[in-house]
Amino acid sequence: MPPAININNQDDLPGDFAIWIFIFAEMLAFGVLFVAYAFSRAQDVELFNASQLTLSRISGAINTLVLITSSYFVVQGVAAIKRGLNKQCAHWLTGAFILGGVFVVIKMVEFHAKFAADITMSTNNFYMFYLSLTFFHFMHVLMGMVILAMIIMKAKRGGYSTQDYVGVETGASFWHMVDFLWIILFPLVYIIR
Amino acid sequence: MKYKSQAVAKLYFIAAIGLFLGQILFGLIMGLQYVVGDFLFPVIPFNVARMVHTNLLIVWLLFGFMGASYYLIPEESETELYSPKLAIITFWIFLVAGAVTVLGYLLVPYASLAKWTGNDLLNTMGREFLEQPLPTKVGIVIVALSWLFNIVMTVLKGRKTAISIVLSLGMLGLAVFFLFSFYNPVNLVKDKFYWWWVVHLWVEGVWELILGAMLAFVLIKVTGVDREVVEKWLYVIITMTLVTGIIGTGHHYFWIGAPAYWQWWGSVFSALEPIPFLMMTIFAFNMVNKRRREHPNKAAVLWALGTSVMAFLGAGLWGFLHTLAPINYYTHGTQLTAAHGHLAFFGAYALVVLTMISYAMPILRGRAANPERAQIMEMWSFWLMTISMFFIALFLTGAGIVQVWLQRMSPTPMSFMAVQDQISIFYWAREGAGLVFLIGLLLYIGSFFVKGESRAFE
Numbered sequence: 295m296p297p298a299i300n301i302n303n304q305d306d307l308p309g310d311f312a313i314w315i316f317i318f319a320e321m322l323a324f325g326v327l328f329v330a331y332a333f334s335r336a337q338d339v340e341l342f343n344a345s346q347l348t349l350s351r352i353s354g355a356i357n358t359l360v361l362i363t364s365s366y367f368v369v370q371g372v373a374a375i376k377r378g379l380n381k382q383c384a385h386w387l388t389g390a391f392i393l394g395g396v397f398v399v400i401k402m403v404e405f406h407a408k409f410a411a412d413i414t415m416s417t418n419n420f421y422m423f424y425l426s427l428t429f430f431h432f433m434h435v436l437m438g439m440v441i442l443a444m445i446i447m448k449a450k451r452g453g454y455s456t457q458d459y460v461g462v463e464t465g466a467s468f469w470h471m472v473d474f475l476w477i478i479l480f481p482l483v484y485i486i487r
Numbered sequence: 488m489k490y491k492s493q494a495v496a497k498l499y500f501i502a503a504i505g506l507f508l509g510q511i512l513f514g515l516i517m518g519l520q521y522v523v524g525d526f527l528f529p530v531i532p533f534n535v536a537r538m539v540h541t542n543l544l545i546v547w548l549l550f551g552f553m554g555a556s557y558y559l560i561p562e563e564s565e566t567e568l569y570s571p572k573l574a575i576i577t578f579w580i581f582l583v584a585g586a587v588t589v590l591g592y593l594l595v596p597y598a599s600l601a602k603w604t605g606n607d608l609l610n611t612m613g614r615e616f617l618e619q620p621l622p623t624k625v626g627i628v629i630v631a632l633s634w635l636f637n638i639v640m641t642v643l644k645g646r647k648t649a650i651s652i653v654l655s656l657g658m659l660g661l662a663v664f665f666l667f668s669f670y671n672p673v674n675l676v677k678d679k680f681y682w683w684w685v686v687h688l689w690v691e692g693v694w695e696l697i698l699g700a701m702l703a704f705v706l707i708k709v710t711g712v713d714r715e716v717v718e719k720w721l722y723v724i725i726t727m728t729l730v731t732g733i734i735g736t737g738h739h740y741f742w743i744g745a746p747a748y749w750q751w752w753g754s755v756f757s758a759l760e761p762i763p764f765l766m767m768t769i770f771a772f773n774m775v776n777k778r779r780r781e782h783p784n785k786a787a788v789l790w791a792l793g794t795s796v797m798a799f800l801g802a803g804l805w806g807f808l809h810t811l812a813p814i815n816y817y818t819h820g821t822q823l824t825a826a827h828g829h830l831a832f833f834g835a836y837a838l839v840v841l842t843m844i845s846y847a848m849p850i851l852r853g854r855a856a857n858p859e860r861a862q863i864m865e866m867w868s869f870w871l872m873t874i875s876m877f878f879i880a881l882f883l884t885g886a887g888i889v890q891v892w893l894q895r896m897s898p899t900p901m902s903f904m905a906v907q908d909q910i911s912i913f914y915w916a917r918e919g920a921g922l923v924f925l926i927g928l929l930l931y932i933g934s935f936f937v938k939g940e941s942r943a944f945e
Contacts, residue, residue: 415748422748
């Protein structure tokens, strides 16, 4: 293989190193919450199982597919920019952005149904975790969409090149984290009994 | 110094050190009252000494922050301060208002003070740390806004850097969150809930931005490391601070009547609060290791490194010690809290102000660094104050652990005052460490008067 011309060494983490510090911290925060969930569930399995049945697994499953597909689009966006194709990159990322929007809408419908049923964080421990975890994740999806939007705008102006696409990789890394967290969250809270 | 208007910082620094000395003297009085209950009674009762001790702390740190920002903002913005005159007027207003308030605490019964200062018009007094009479509170708002205005106008007309933006954000937050001190609902739960928006969101939120900006500034100056590197660290650290610190407010909501989910939210997020402090330590040592120059002001480098370590220990580690709800259930409001409070305030905020003074004061006095002998004395004062404060924290931690056991966990729990008698040995030890701290502080003040050959600018 000829020596790579671009500044991104293959051995390095993709994107800006600072984003990996965030990703690590985010994973730690969610990790602690997941452990706390497991710990509290063990104290009252019946309550957790009963409350879990009231969640909409269908919308959770659709959202899982939506996020995984969006991550695929992001991968294609990064591949495009590595070939210096700003336009294609922007198109793929716009696809991911729209899917992020779909996730947000489905999640809001779900939240609405719970609030309409008078379920709050004080209802019981299961709902406290369900609402907290999915709300924190929801905020990350919104944050990820803001980041994607900024990258899309820069790409549309032709702001990246084969030499300089660290920004795209940085945003992509964050988006994959958002996706990854959901892939753990969905089975943990919606399915595993 | 590069800009003439930076000179206003000197006034603020001198006032800060003077009030710092006052704070420590009242700390010693109060420390003795823990074991000799009627010491100085009825002239200075314990509650008054405590009020003066904590209020002076806040005020001298604010003087320090203001002085530091008047020093560093012109240099960061590469332009003169927007209005040095306003900075000087603000200084005198703040100093006089502060002095009158402390005299009011000392000379007038608190209830009369409340009556005379219009507390019945807008009831804001009588709450820990927010004891100031209404006119003083209004004065603080005016002073904070004048400071913010002066700094922001300077930033706007000059170069914008990450440091000046972070510092301005911190100051904006400081001004905004202080407004909650005017909100005093009758409902005690709500009162406490929003009281923490001033207290917690200051020290575990916006003040940390000011701390980060000041530390980053000094590190750039003394190490000569690239600005981009320092700025990236600064952004990562303050983001982590806000992400963990804002929801971390929940660790104060465990037992005050707020919804139960705060026990989870508060525990989880505040358990992560040490991370930005740990990052700050790694950052400071990294920068000093990668230094591109040997700055003649060795003392300033020591203060800066000391800040990063002691902030991590005091705020990070000692905070984590009792931040999880199941542990806090037993430790809430014991001497463990006092241990954390002392080491965190000293480690994070007192030290960062002293770092800034140590770096800037020689330059304000027309030299790159103080004479060797003065610096050695300053470094002695660093070690004396830091080690004695660490011991104060250790003794109070010991007191707290015994207190929790005797009063709350033992099969035959004792009453509060009976327990206080049992732990008096810790209080005596703490008072001893406090005296060593005072010696350190006097040495520090003395170091400003040491004469000798000093390094000129390169």
